[in-house]
Amino acid sequence: MSDGPHVDHKALADHAENKVNVPSKEAAARRQQVNHLRQRLEAHIEVHPHYDLVKLRASGSTAKHTAIRKRKGEGSDADVAAYVRASSVGGVDVREADLLAWLEERCKEVYGKTKVAEDFHISDHAVGITLRGTALKIDVAPVLYEGEENDKGYLVTRDGTRVLTSVTQHLQFIGKRKSLAGPGYAELIRLLKAFIREAKRNDESLRCKSFLIELLVAHLWDNGWHGTSLKVDDYPRAFEQVLAYIVNTELRSPISFTDCYDRREIGISSAAVQVWDPVNPNNNIVGTYTELDRSRLVETAKVALEEVSWAALAPTKGDAVEAWRTLLGPSFGVAR
Helix, strand or coil: CCCCCCHHHHHHHHHHHHHHHHCHHHHHHHHHHHHHHHHHHHHHHHCCCCCCCEEEEEHHHHHCCCCCCCCCCCCCCCEEEEEEHHHHCCCCCHHHHHHHHHHHHHHHHHHHCCCCCEEEEEECCCHHHHHHCCCCCEEEEEEEECCCCCCCEEEECCCEEEEEEECCCCCCCCHHHHHHHHHHHHHHHHHHHHHHHHHHHHHHCCCCCCCHHHHHHHHHHCECCCCCCCCCHHHHHHHHHHCCCCCCCCCCCCEECCCCCCCCCCCCCCCCCCCCCCCCCCCCCCCCCCCHHHHHHHHHHHHHHHHHHHHHCCHHHHHHHHHHHHHHHCCCCCCC
């Protein structure tokens, strides 16, 4: 018998490094391109101080260091929030199609003659910019800005709702926990995102957004689970904790944070799942999830938890590896 589980923390850390994490050179290239775009805008604003594209902020998983490797045809390489002076485009209620067309023209102005028109295209809720030298793609999403502090502005959601958000405060929220927990915090999130991506490959109806995973991990880091802290230095145990939380609470317990507001500011909600944006007490990030969405995600976690439990006690390495492959995909393996 082995002295420990056949798939341990190191095995999952190795998988993250080799199959999940964005390679360091690629991550650096993404950040460099975002910084380059910001510098071009800042230079443009310096010449045109009343320019209606006010500022750019790196956003999304790349900025948070929680992005995972893309599969072919998946999304952008980096996300940028473009703060647009709301009054210049007709106010917060401007039609999204008009807003994106306006933003596309501003992006072309910022880049000047260094790019061709085909390098810009309007995608879902953003303007995509393709960088031919590196083949990277940046999605620039408009945030309607009315001068509020802490980079607060209104993001247009998929259903057209305007939601107050702050890219800067979101980065501070996760940065605070990363600095306390160490590098395992972000890598655990990346591994969980890889698990959810594999689960969605097997069930296209499964709903579990990236931000939800980040907030579940934040909640367990802040509060622990059954009197035990979140084990970010023991990935199999941390997986078990996150999955057990989902299964045992059935996601019926509201989750909220007090970094930016008092919990008393949260309104009454009858939504099937309630996970509140840490910078906006009026934004339930999963407010559109139905009872069926909730039960499907709970069932997915239940099956996964059974696999994790089996892997911890599996009699052979092959059995343990096979169990983790059901969670992380066929590329998962353990060195001999």
